[in-house]
Amino acid sequence: MKLPALLAHGWRRISGIGEAELVPQARLSGPMPWVIAIMVALTVIASAAGLALRNTAQAAAAELEGGITVQIVEASPEARRAQAQASVEKLREMAGVVSIRLVPEEEVDTLIEPWLGSGGETASDADIPVPALIDVRLDGTVTPGSLAETQAALAEVAPAARIDAQSTWLEPVFDAIESLQWLAIALIVLLTMALAAAVLLAARTALGTNRDTIEIVHLLGGTDTQIARVFQRSIGVDAAGGGAVGMVLAVVVILFLGRRFAGLGAGMVDQGALGWADWLLLALVPVAAVVLATVTARLTVMHTLRKML
Amino acid sequence: MNQAAEGEIVHFDNVGLRYGTDREVLSDLSFTLYPGSFYFLTGASGAGKTSLLKLLYLALRPSRGMVRMFGADAITLPREQMPALRRRIGVVFQDFRLVQHLSAFDNVALPLRVAGMAERDIEKPVSDMLEWVGLADRMGARPATLSGGEQQRVAIARAVIGRPEMLVADEPTGNVDPDMAVKLLRLFEALNRLGTTVVVATHDVHLLKKVPDSLIMRLDKGRLSDPTGALRYPPRRPAGLTADLP
DSSP states (O other): OOHHHHHHHHHHHHHTOTGGGGSOOOOSOTTHHHHHHHHHHHHHHHHHHHHHHHHHHHHHHHHHTTEEEEEEOOSSHHHHHHHHHHHHHHHHHSTTEEEEEEOOHHHHHHHHHHHHOOOSSOTTTSSSOOOEEEEEEESSOOOHHHHHHHHHHHHHHOTTEEEEEHHHHTHHHHHHHHHHHHHHHHHHHHHHHHHHHHHHHHHHHHHHHTHHHHHHHHHTTOOHHHHHHHHHHHHHHHHHHHHHHHHHHHHHHHHHHHHHHHTTOOHHHHTTOOOHHHHHHHHHHHHHHHHHHHHHHHHHHHHHHTTOO | OOTTTTTOSEEEEEEEEESTTSOEEEEEEEEEEOTTOEEEEEEOTTSSHHHHHHHHTTSSOOSEEEEEETTEETTTSOGGGHHHHHTTEEEEOTTOOOOTTSOHHHHHHHHHHHTTOOGGGTHHHHHHHHHHTTOGGGTTOOGGGSOHHHHHHHHHHHHHTTOOSEEEEESTTTTSOHHHHHHHHHHHHHHHHTTOEEEEEOSOHHHHHHSTTOEEEEEETTEEEOTTSTTTSOOOOOSOOOOOOO
16 A cells, blocks of 8 residues: 555544544535634623623622611711711620721812812811711621611711611612623523524535535445534534634633723722633633534534435 | 245335336336345336336335335335445445545445444455455545546445445446456456345346346336246255355
């Protein structure tokens, strides 16, 4: 036997692709790996966005669920300071209070500086009645009951006190985050369906192109499973290559966006950073794409072959 | 099992075949093929030879009648059991039907690979077979680079490599020179002596004389005649014959 044939046989032995030669190993179609790469990249990015939003929501919820804010809405600075101090003392006596922090007037000034500008005297001392703020952490989640109880306790010492659960302020934000998470899930589902449809069309085209060969193999006693396995293997290789490229592309995009968001310095956004478990989950996307493509190709080929005698 | 079923390899009973809603191309075929027999299928062009061969190599199911192959009812046989039945049949197609992207070696190796034979066991028999049909130096050639005669020899090698129980050949000597035609016929005879039932469709009346023990099936407008009575009363073959196959 000549050298090329010997080499071919040697390779077949090493790779175990003897069966793959039943039908041509032409890839299902030229652009198929790139279609898979794009689908995988978009799915990974959508998944990363969904996971980051989930992390943000979870971190914010954990931080805010035991938090209440006491505002002393009193025009007179002296009375406001007195009621704030009295409130702090009263809160110290209450059970279930983990921490109390009277927000310094300078910090309040800093907070409102973008709107009111800076001046020689603090806003609290000026004519503008800026409320005094007390940040309180309760042991456990704030409930309407615990809120009413605190309100009642402070009413005696600080009639100008208003109490809010911190989580209620961010409720619309949580709702928006939840909507975005659903949007990410919907995108993933749509991309999965589009990938399956693309594979189905490519498999049908490949079957049509190789119909003569498939008929010969059938007449020589080849089984549907043998032929389907060849197509599965072919698209599996396509999907693995496309998936790897798509994953690399998506990682580059995610890291780039991560840096940009980190540059904002906003606490809530920082908390959305992806953990190692998230990255592991994202790494499963190309694997899932390979499985999906392989299963879709197999089902398509088996369905078409069943129409033959 | 009735008397005819004993030792039969193929049994057709009142078989008819039509394509779509056209008239029947084969009508009322009733015959039995016995193991180890050599049959020539003759008839004018359009008589239905290729259609009958397609029924024999299970590419088609008849429109009516009963077909039994190797003791199994080929009409009601579950689809998943068809490949095992097909592997017992070697086919030489009229248009060769070689796989164009495979080399001559891989085309001949195809039935063995389909049957799941290990690669280490494939190389020698395939090489020997190609050498026997005179293509030892063309093993790596693709069909497109082979002449008509060479392609035909590859097709024949592919059909017999798996030592089938029945060999069905559609005009197998149509594209080869007389010397090669005789050589190929000797190969079929050798296979036949080993017990393979051979069915050869041919126009060539000279070929019939070259296999003295052969039986003739004549098709005329889709109907089968039995000019020698051999289909009804097949002669018994002596046992213990040997052959020199590659």
